[in-house]
Amino acid sequence: MYLDGDKPIFQQIAEGLEDGILSGAFPEESQIPSITEFSVQYRINPATALKGINLLVDAGIVYKKRGIGMFVSQGAVEKLQAKRREQFYAKYVRALVEEARRLNLTEPDIQTMIRRGFDHESD
């Protein structure tokens, strides 16, 4: 996870943490780093770190244990996968079609490439 300036920082913190949960770096029911750790590690204001993490708390992905810290909720991975699937079309497919149009690539061309992508992955 790195910060790149294209999106508000609190959003990048939330997405980075989501990626960590999806990849298994932060398993369900495990403790996530504290606000201080996020703040110091990424050299960001703690209010920004808190705002980012609160996005996940509000969505039920992360929960707080009073006086102990923050933990990944049971079922967080499934929830995140569902959310990301919904975003998949807007985020990837639309951008793909737009670029394909600019390059005069046809739908069958793209389908061939998608198949190649899946085949490559199974190699």
Added chain:
Amino acid sequence: MSRIEMQRIGKSYGPVRALDQVCCVFEENRITGLLGRNGAGKSTLLQIAAGWTFPDQGTAYVDGRPVGPGDSPDLYLMSEQDLYPDGMNGERALRYSRRLYPHFDEAYARMLSEKFRLSLKTNVNQLSTGYRSIFKILVALSVNTPVVLLDEPVLGLDANHRELFYRLLLEKYTEKPFTCVISTHLIDELAAVVEDVTVLRRGQVLYSGSREALLSQGYAVEGKAEAVDRYRAGRPWIGEERLGGLKAAYFWGEPAPDTVPEGLELAPLDLQKLFIRLTEEEEEK
């Protein structure tokens, strides 16, 4: 005490108007970035907040009380000026700070001197520019006053030491928040550290408020020059750049749109880019 309020501050040095009608607030227990070009009035403003110098007009208040003359044990200003008498080494300068600031943590300052590999045996005034800054950082992070004002704290520091400083500052701040104002020219590095921003231009306040609100008002649009010109009409644009038939226009003063017309591209403006556009002089364009 910790909320600082500037009310209609004016200050001249001879013919030079350093500050003019400056109104701004440094909120309690927040980190504020004080940005401005050379000569914009940053140091003067911090010195007025600390009671080192007095305004010709207006008043500076700390928690509603006018700032009086002289050093306050509740407020620390790290300034570019060198305060230590000639011949005073680091060891003695630390003891001197302990006398001025009742909550000064000498053990912590010593620990920091090791982290930065600063020799406390050397005379403070004989240190290099970078290490003179580091010595002042040592003191600033150890005074434990409710207000800490840092005037160009990273002057002369290498990249590693700057990172170390930001980490230590945030460690200290998350442990126990204090009111902190930092002036700097290295805006990219400080942008994420601050919650609020005050921008000075030629002695006047251009913006004072949250960093996020400032950034949400700025954006850039790029594309073919004619399309950009069409988009620009009637919008609050603050600058543009041209490269052949391509153009980028910068806007500030309205929320960034969700989409732009086909053929144009929308890009965010970060704090440094926005700052440059807002404070650019005619001759520099």
